[in-house]
Amino acid sequence: MRRKSKILVAAVLMAVVIALCAQPTQTAEKTPTKIGVMIDLSGPLTTYGNSIKNTLEIAKEDIDAYLEEKGLPYTVEFYVEDTKVDPKVSLEKVQSLHSKGINLAIGPMGSGEVKNIMGYVQSNKIIIISPSSTALPSLLGLTKPEDKKYVFRFVGTDDLQTDAITAELKALGVKAVLITYIGNAWGKGLYETIKPKLDDAGIEIKGYVEYPEPPPADFSPFIAELEGQLNDLLQTYDASEVAVVAFSYEEAATMLAQTKDDSPLLNVVWIGCDGTALSDKMLEVCDKASKVRMLSTLFESKGEAYDELAKKYKERGFGDSPYQYALNAYDGAWVLVLSYIEVVNEKGSYDADAMNAKIPEVTEKYSKGEYGVKPVSGYIELNEWNDRASGDYAIYEVTEECSWKTAGLWKFVEQKIEWYE
Secondary structure (H helix, E strand, O other): OHHHHHHHHHHHHHHHHHHHHHHHHHHHOOEEEEEEEEEOOOOOOHHHHHHHHHHHHHHHHHHHHHHHHOOOOEEEEEEEEEOOOOHHHHHHHHHHHHHOOOOEEEOOOOHHHHHHHHHHHHHHOOEEEEOOOOOOHHHHOOOOHHHHOOEEEEEEOHHHHHHHHHHHHHHOOOOEEEEEEEOOHHHHHHHHHHHHHHHHOOOEEEEEEEEOOOOOOOOHHHHHHHHHHHHHHOOOOOHHHEEEEEEOOOHHHHHHHOOOOOOHHHHOEEEEOOOOOOOHHHHOOHHHHHHOOOEEEEEEOOOOOHHHHHHHHHHOOOOOOOOHHHHHHHHHHHHHHHHHHHHHHHHOOOOHHHHHHHHHHHHHHHHOOOOOOOOOOOOOOEOOOOEEOOOEEEEEEEOOOOOEEEEEEEEOOOOEEEEOO
16 A cells, blocks of 8 residues: 555656646747837937837737637747838838748838838748838839738828828918928929829928938028028918928927027928827927927827726826827727738638738727727728728827927817817
8 A cells, every 4th residue: 555655756756747847838839920120229310219119018918818818829029120211221120021931020110111121021922011111102113002902001091191281381370481301202293293282282382402311410501492492481471371391300499409599490390290299209309399389290099008008008107108109000900910810710820911911801800809909099990902991190299398298189180170279
């Protein structure tokens, strides 16, 4: 009996050891869903790029916890790359990610980047979701949706934003504008898109000043050109009836910094866009930015899950709250992971064409909360170009206290602005 007891105890101990040893193996067997992240961490969109990076750290925790809870043998792994919003660098990064077997990506951020990688993405069937590229498809060199089947964008396009900016100018009583923009697909696209809208609104366009990408260190020749155009306009209009429209990234802060204190450019209102809204760099020149108001539009859509994400963001010391582009990236990560899992379960492996068909379905179900989680950026409706099709635009203004405040909201449904003051 004593010998049998020893054998029984030994057997039980061995079973426990085997069970304990098996646990790490089970964790190791989980399949990582590899997602590249192409964002700006050292260029003109650093403020927003860092917010996306920080928010995706939270997304990883949330998605992994969800997959664990549902008993799904997957995890998510993000591979972050700094593109500097440089189209050439962006192409190098997507090629590098693809060489590592990564076929899914969040980003890139700029429309010029998206345009430059479009051919490589399409030919290699890489699925990307940009959280911030807004240029119209035609300005990306596209003529039909099929040419963009692997490229999704979870932000409203510039057709919406230019509607908002036109309404803003009308509401401010502006009768004439001079426009400056960065010479890439995004900057040129905004200029080309708003021109007929301003014409229809009876707002004169004196001219435009295009500067190169990457932005110059010295803006003095471009500032001088703008001053010349403005002086011409002031022969006809009062300063209160004229505005500078800047389709720029954060380099607009450099432009203002280099504008002399006695320049007439500081006596008219400046209208920015989603490239300048909430920019930390703009606050570094808040004396001039607040003087010209620097009213900047930004796609703004928040869902039921936003408050919980914002709470986690603040608890981690990332800031008061994530920017809109970060919200779009967070939702993009969920959609990529959920779509990937469904495609692999149905097809047995990654299939880009199946992903193309699956993402709109998953986006709709995710937006409705059918997976048990809800989007942080609100309901996401995609059009035939796989671009977000609706949404409001907040209007932010730089204050004398060196902070951004919400000055108003352009409502898509009503096609009008609600001013908060």
